[in-house]
Amino acid sequence: MRIVSGKLKGRRINPPKNLPVRPTTDMAKEALFNILNHHFNFSELTILDLFAGTGNISYEFASRGTESIVSVDGDYGCVNFIKKTAKEFDLNILPFKSDVFKFIEKHKSSYDIVFADPPYDFTQEQFEKIVTDVLSLNLISEEGMLIVEHSKFTKLEHLEHFSFEKSYGGSVFTFFEFATEDDDDEYDDEDDLEDETYDTEED
Template sequence: MRVIAGSVRGMKLAAPRGMQTRPTADRVREALFSIVASRRDLEEAQVLDICAGTGSLGIEALSRGAAFCCFVEHDRHVQAVLEKNVEATGFTARSQILTLDCLKALRLLASQGRRFDVAFFDPPYASALYDTVPEAVGGLSLLADDGVLIVECAARNPLPERVGTLIKCDRRVYGDTALEFFMLEDA
């Protein structure tokens, strides 16, 4: 797995052994960032990477000019690989890694008044987090007014059209993987 574009283009990212993570395939990541680039400039964006795993999504955003990325990963073994990737790419100063349960991390960020232009959410496909995290992102006001939550899920299990204060504005399918884009209802 490599960074596709930007300042650290081509850099190889480490991945943990075994089935602890399911890194986003290069072709899906490339399509995802093409869609994001067509909608907004990542330059100086504040990014949130929930269930970050190896950090490939947040690191890709940083490589493409995002100002900052907060990575959330609860698994300490995976978090060690994430730290290694952030350090290897030289993005430590523009990053924060929270080793917490997703919902605890989101509540912490909300209590700090943090808001994000782009939020990625890529949990294991069978995760119950799909039922709670998207609603929490909107309900805790973690998105900027024109921010977007991008959820990677199994193509056969689409998320609802409305999740709390968020509405689905796009869905793209790549084989077994779907990317679903949510924005605040009033945006």
């Protein structure tokens, strides 16, 4: 796993092999950030990374200059690895150990981008709950964006505030916005490779 752009471009991240994760592939990650690069100034963003796993997506935002990143995962090993890596690279990432659904219910802040990468074997209902909870509880700002990564077998385009989706290998990114554009051409990218207890603890 490597950081694909920004000040840490090319740096490899080597998480422990026993973490219960499925990191976003470098190909999909690079294509995702090519889309976001056309829409956001990374240095001004606030980010909430749900089901953060190894911190893969959080590191990409931090490498591009984002200084307000909250990473949430329910696994102690993942949270500790994110803390260790953020300290090593001097990145402003705040990790939380929490059940993600409980975190969403209790959290009061809003963000420019909420990225959620649940286990692909979540049920359709669990995926839909992530979307409806994040949007109904206003975890994204009026001009913000929710991005959910999932497999091609999960369908989310029927949900309210759906904007568009992109596929890369076996991964699909579905985008939700309160204020959608009339024309999604601005999101097209020539590099897209289609088909391919609120028990929060800050140890």
